[in-house]
Amino acid sequence: MQIMPPERVGCPIIVGGGLAGLMTALRLAPxxxxxxxxxxxxxxxxxxxxxxxxxxxxxxxxxxxxxxxDTLAAGDGLSDPAVASRIAMAAPAAIIELxxxxxxxxxxxxxxxxxxxxxAHARRRIVHVAGDGTGAAIMRALVAAVQATPSITVIEGxxxxxxxxxxxxxxxxLAAGPSDACLLPSRRVVLATGGLGGLYAHTxxxxxxxxxxxxxxxxxxAALADMEFVQFHPTxxxxxxDPMPLVSEAVRxxxxxxxxxxxxxxxxxxxxxRGRGELEPRDVxxxxxxxHIAAGHRIFLDARPALGADFARHFPGIAARCRxxxxxxxxxxxxxxxxxxxxxxxxxxxxxxRSTIEGLWACGEVAASGLHGANRLASNxxxxxxxxxxxxxDSIAGTEPAPxxxxxxxxxxxxxxxxxxxxxxxxxxxxxxxxxxxxxxxxHLQPLAFKDGGAADPALVALMIATAAxxxxxxxxxxxxxxxxxxxPAWVRRLVQRVHDTGPRLVCRAMPLATVPQPLVAxx
Numbered sequence: 385m386q387i388m389p390p391e392r393v394g395c396p397i398i399v400g401g402g403l404a405g406l407m408t409a410l411r412l413a414p415x416x417x418x419x420x421x422x423x424x425x426x427x428x429x430x431x432x433x434x435x436x437x438x439x440x441x442x443x444x445x446x447x448x449x450x451x452x453x454d455t456l457a458a459g460d461g462l463s464d465p466a467v468a469s470r471i472a473m474a475a476p477a478a479i480i481e482l483x484x485x486x487x488x489x490x491x492x493x494x495x496x497x498x499x500x501x502x503x504a505h506a507r508r509r510i511v512h513v514a515g516d517g518t519g520a521a522i523m524r525a526l527v528a529a530v531q532a533t534p535s536i537t538v539i540e541g542x543x544x545x546x547x548x549x550x551x552x553x554x555x556x557x558l559a560a561g562p563s564d565a566c567l568l569p570s571r572r573v574v575l576a577t578g579g580l581g582g583l584y585a586h587t588x589x590x591x592x593x594x595x596x597x598x599x600x601x602x603x604x605x606a607a608l609a610d611m612e613f614v615q616f617h618p619t620x621x622x623x624x625x626d627p628m629p630l631v632s633e634a635v636r637x638x639x640x641x642x643x644x645x646x647x648x649x650x651x652x653x654x655x656x657x658r659g660r661g662e663l664e665p666r667d668v669x670x671x672x673x674x675x676h677i678a679a680g681h682r683i684f685l686d687a688r689p690a691l692g693a694d695f696a697r698h699f700p701g702i703a704a705r706c707r708x709x710x711x712x713x714x715x716x717x718x719x720x721x722x723x724x725x726x727x728x729x730x731x732x733x734x735x736x737x738r739s740t741i742e743g744l745w746a747c748g749e750v751a752a753s754g755l756h757g758a759n760r761l762a763s764n765x766x767x768x769x770x771x772x773x774x775x776x777x778d779s780i781a782g783t784e785p786a787p788x789x790x791x792x793x794x795x796x797x798x799x800x801x802x803x804x805x806x807x808x809x810x811x812x813x814x815x816x817x818x819x820x821x822x823x824x825x826x827x828h829l830q831p832l833a834f835k836d837g838g839a840a841d842p843a844l845v846a847l848m849i850a851t852a853a854x855x856x857x858x859x860x861x862x863x864x865x866x867x868x869x870x871x872x873p874a875w876v877r878r879l880v881q882r883v884h885d886t887g888p889r890l891v892c893r894a895m896p897l898a899t900v901p902q903p904l905v906a907x908x
Contacts, residue, residue, distance in 0.1 A: 400576035402429035404748025404769040411777035434519030435632035437512030440475035459757025460861040486525035501637040502762035553742025571785035595845035610729035612852035617725035618669040639690025684717035736779035747772040758861020801838030825850040834888030
C-alpha cells in the first residue's frame with residue numbers, strides 16, 4: 385500500500401472532479417489541496433452533461449425573492465426557506481464568478497444575458513451556454529482553471545473506497561487505483577462525488593454515479609437526510625442507450641408538448657397538476673408519463689409546432705443526439721420516458737457544508753443542504769454546487785485541523801459493483817412505490833449492505849432510500865406512495881439516517897424541518 389509523499393500529507397482532500405469539487409479547489413487557492421478524480425477531469429462528471437443551465441434572478445423583471453419562492457414551491461414543503469433565500473441571493477454573483485473563470489454565457493444582441501424558461505420557474509432566469517451546452521462549457525473552463533492553478537494537485541484514476549476515522553474525527557482517505565491502494569492522511573475531507581442515478585436501470589447520469597460518496601459518509605458514521613427523494617426526469621431519450629441522453633426541460637420551456645403514439649396530448653387534461661401542462665414540476669410530469677406508459681402507450685415529445693426548423697439552433701446538442709439515433713426533431717416526434725436524473729437527498733450538512741463528522745464536508749449533489757427539499761427546481765443544481773463550494777472553502781480555510789494520526793494498515797474493500805442491483809432497485813424504488821415493494825427491497829438489500837462484496841456499498845445506499853421511503857407514509861415531491869397518495873401535514877419533517885454504531889443496521893428518525901444534526905467527533 386502506498387503512502388502519500390510528505391509534502392502532500394495533511395492537505396485538504398477533495399473527492400470528486402465535477403463542478404462542486406473543482407469550484408471548492410479553486411476557491412481554496414492558493415492553499416494547497418489534493419483533488420481526487422476516479423476518471424480524467426474531462427470525463428465522467430454529471431456536471432458536464434447539464435443542458436438547461438444555471439438559475440439566477442438577473443432579469444429586469446426578476447429578483448432573488450421570486451427565485452427563492454419558486455424553489456420553495458418546487459420543494460413541496462421540505463426546502464429550508466433560509467437556505468433557499470441565501471442561495472438565490474448568491475446566484476447573480478455565482479454567474480459573475482464563473483465568467484471570471486472563463487465561462488462565456490449566451491447573450492442577446494443588446495449584450496444582456498440570454499435567459500431561458502424552465503418548468504416551475506415564474507420568470508425566464510436560466511443562464512446558459514451554446515443553448516444546451518452549459519454544463520460542458522462550464523466544465524471545460526473550470527478544468528482549464530484548475531490545471532493552471534499550482535496549489536491544486538490533481539490525482540486522476542484513484543477511487544475513494546473508505547474514509548478513515550478516529551476519536552478526533554476524519555483521519556484520511558483510503559483510495560485505490562488500477563494497480564495499487566493509496567493512504568492519504570488528512571483531517572479535512574470534502575465529498576463532492578455527485579449522485580446515484582447509476583443505481584437505476586434508466587438514468588441520465590454517468591453510470592459511475594452510484595452514490596459512492598454517500599456510502600463513504602455513511603460507513604464513517606455521518607448522518608444522511610432526505611434519501612427517499614429521487615428525481616426522475618420525464619423526458620430522457622428512449623432509444624435503448626444506457627445511460628439515456630437527456631432531452632432538456634428547456635425544450636418544453638420553448639413550447640414542445642408531450643403526446644402518445646396516437647398524437648394525443650395528455651398533460652393538458654383535467655386533474656393533472658395546476659393547469660401548467662408540460663411545465664408542471666418534474667415529479668408531476670414524470671408520474672403522468674409513467675402512468676401513460678403503464679397503460680400501454682409510448683410517449684413522444686413534439687417540438688415541431690413550437691420550434692420547427694429552429695430546433696438545432698436552440699438545442700444543438702439534443703439535435704445531434706437525436707440525429708445519431710435516426711430521429712429528425714424538425715420532422716419527427718422524439719421518443720422519451722422518465723429516468724433518474726437527480727437525488728435531492730444526501731449527506732446532511734449545515735450552512736458551511738459541514739457534516740456530522742468533524743473534518744468532513746460535502747457539497748453538490750452528494751449533500752443535503754436543505755435547498756431542494758422533496759423536489760429540485762430545474763437548474764438549481766449547478767447553482768447550489770457553485771455557491772456551496774464557496775461556503776465549504778471558507779469553512780475549511782477557517783478551520784485549524786487536529787494533528788494527523790499515525791499511519792496504520794487498513795483493509796481495502798472491493799470495488800463497488802452495482803450490476804445485479806439495477807433491475808430490482810428500479811422496480812421497487814421507482815417513480816411510484818408501495819409498501820410491498822419497499823419491504824421486498826429492504827429484505828433484499830439489508831444482508832448485501834452489511835457483508836463483504838462489491839455489492840455492499842451500492843446496496844447500502846439503496847437500502848437507505850428504501851428505509852426512508854418505507855417510513856414516509858405519504859406522497860410528496862420525488863417520493864410517491866401508491867398506498868399513501870396524499871401529502872400529510874404530519875410529514876413536514878426530514879428523515880435522517882445513520883449506520884448504527886454497534887450493529888449492521890440503520891437508525892432512521894424524523895426531525896423538524898430546519899434542524900440539521902450538529903458536527904460531532906466520531907464516537908461521541
